[in-house]
Amino acid sequence: MLIQQIDRSKLTQYGTVPIAYEVTTELHVCPVHNGLGGLRLVEKPCTPYVKDYDLLPDCHPRCWTKQFNLDEWGLFAAIENGMYIGAAAVAPEMVGTAILWDLRVHPNARGKGIGGKLLEAVILWSKERDYQTLMVETQNVNVPACTFYSGKGFTLETIDQHGYRDSLVENEVKLIWSMDLKLSSMKKEEDEW
Numbered sequence: 001m002l003i004q005q006i007d008r009s010k011l012t013q014y015g016t017v018p019i020a021y022e023v024t025t026e027l028h029v030c031p032v033h034n035g036l037g038g039l040r041l042v043e044k045p046c047t048p049y050v051k052d053y054d055l056l057p058d059c060h061p062r063c064w065t066k067q068f069n070l071d072e073w074g075l076f077a078a079i080e081n082g083m084y085i086g087a088a089a090v091a092p093e094m095v096g097t098a099i100l101w102d103l104r105v106h107p108n109a110r111g112k113g114i115g116g117k118l119l120e121a122v123i124l125w126s127k128e129r130d131y132q133t134l135m136v137e138t139q140n141v142n143v144p145a146c147t148f149y150s151g152k153g154f155t156l157e158t159i160d161q162h163g164y165r166d167s168l169v170e171n172e173v174k175l176i177w178s179m180d181l182k183l184s185s186m187k188k189e190e191d192e193w
Contacts, residue, residue, distance in 0.1 A: 001080045002079050004077055005076055006077050008073075011061045011062055011064065011075075013077070013084050014077060015061040017084050017087045017106050018052075018104070018107060019102070019104040020053075020054070021050070021142070021144065022048055023046060023049050023050070023051050023143075024046065025046060026044060026046045027042065027140040027146060027175075028140070029161055039159055041140070041146075046141075056166070057166075061087075068091070072092050073090065073092075074125040074126075075087070075088075076088045076089075076090075076118055076122065076125075078105070078114045080109070086105040086115065086118050087102070087118070088104070088118040088119070089102040089103075090122045090125060090134075096130075096132045097135055098134050098135070099134070099136065100134060100135070103118055103122075103136075119152060126181055132180065133180060135157075135178050136154065137174060137175070137177075139173060140173035146175060149177045150177075152179075154178060155177065156176075157178045159173060161173050
């Protein structure tokens with residue numbers, strides 16, 4: 001398996017890697033002492049369903065060039081036997097901060113460390129460009145992603161219970177994670193992706 005940086009001409013191949021996953025649990029926001037003691041995320045089972053971010057309007061990688069200037073983005077692919085089995089995109093967000101825009105691993109390749117390898121490439125790319133912080137957004141319905149980022153050294157910075165207006169996702173909680181690239185190195189824990 002090879003991780004390589006690609007350019008936007010490869011977005012079609014990038015987009016062949018499915019991002020869909022089955023939701024079986026959700027993180028519920030539970031105030032501690034009516035909120036004075038902070039918030040706690042409690043994992044609870046839910047009626048299983050499939051979540052596919054690529055089906056949301058303008059979210060598929062082939063739509064990115066219509067919305068964004070990708071010249072400053074880092075695009076990466078995990079390639080095995082000529083097939084794309086994983087991909088990641090990182091974008092400048094603001095001075096000193098990069099945002100991990102997308103990280104996906106083919107369902108048949110999950111749990112083999114590919115997500116961690118892609119994240120390592122994103123972190124290296126970000127450090128080489130002198131970004132001090134790497135941010136990533138997840139949702140409370142993506143417990144595997146939350147567990148992954150927490151295990152890799154990201155800190156949960158924001159819990160926004162009303163972060164989405166689109167009716168397709170308005171009941172989801174926006175979770176913003178950050179990694180201090182100056183102080184932190186990614187934890188070498190077992191990769192669940």
